[in-house]
Amino acid sequence: MPITGHCLCKAVTYTVDVDAPLITAYDHCDDCQRQSGSTYSLVTVFPKDKLTINGPTKSWAGKGSSGHAVHRIFCSECGSPIAHDPDAAPEIIAIKAGTLDTEIKKKLKPDTEIWTVSKLPFCQESLAHPFKHMPE
Template structure:
């Protein structure tokens, strides 16, 4: 199974030649701000299996590790594409909403990360919650 997706305007496209390592809700404050929502649906994949085409921009902020987290987005429409943490160089977290409609329909979120930032009105609980990153 491979994955594919694109930004809202279609200027940035990507493919992933691997199965997701994790599909879940990321409740960290930075993801809330980047998505403008209460959490970000993330699909964690091996970084070396991701191919992005089109021009992207990124914003680097400091993660809880003290290392940079690069937030990759389309400079035309602003769609967030992924976040790439320097603290975990082998993986990258694709924003689930940017996947193709077919791939989105197949997602099975089974975990939550950064539940320390989970907003009190988000009541859904998944099987494997982590207060911060998976320990």
């Protein structure tokens, strides 16, 4: 069964033709904190070639720690962040888990933390697989 989701205004929808994410991670990087306006961003990572996005998107590219661009995709109507697409890992894309359809979100089980080097000190709970940066 494909995984589906949409932005806040529903102008952007997407489908990922897989049964489950590769990982579901708390992303503590400073860029995700700023983009989400929160202490971390919950992301679900998928093979990029399985994703289809429909609707009006824009993207902004910043430089990741690898020195390569990270493209942040968002709805051009409501501004909801949809995904980040790192040039350093061209085979994957990280979908912002908050945009998944509600019944799918309810079944998520975060299994990884990334960029714990940027984790805020009051976020103490850890998962079994924390990484100081991106997993290699």
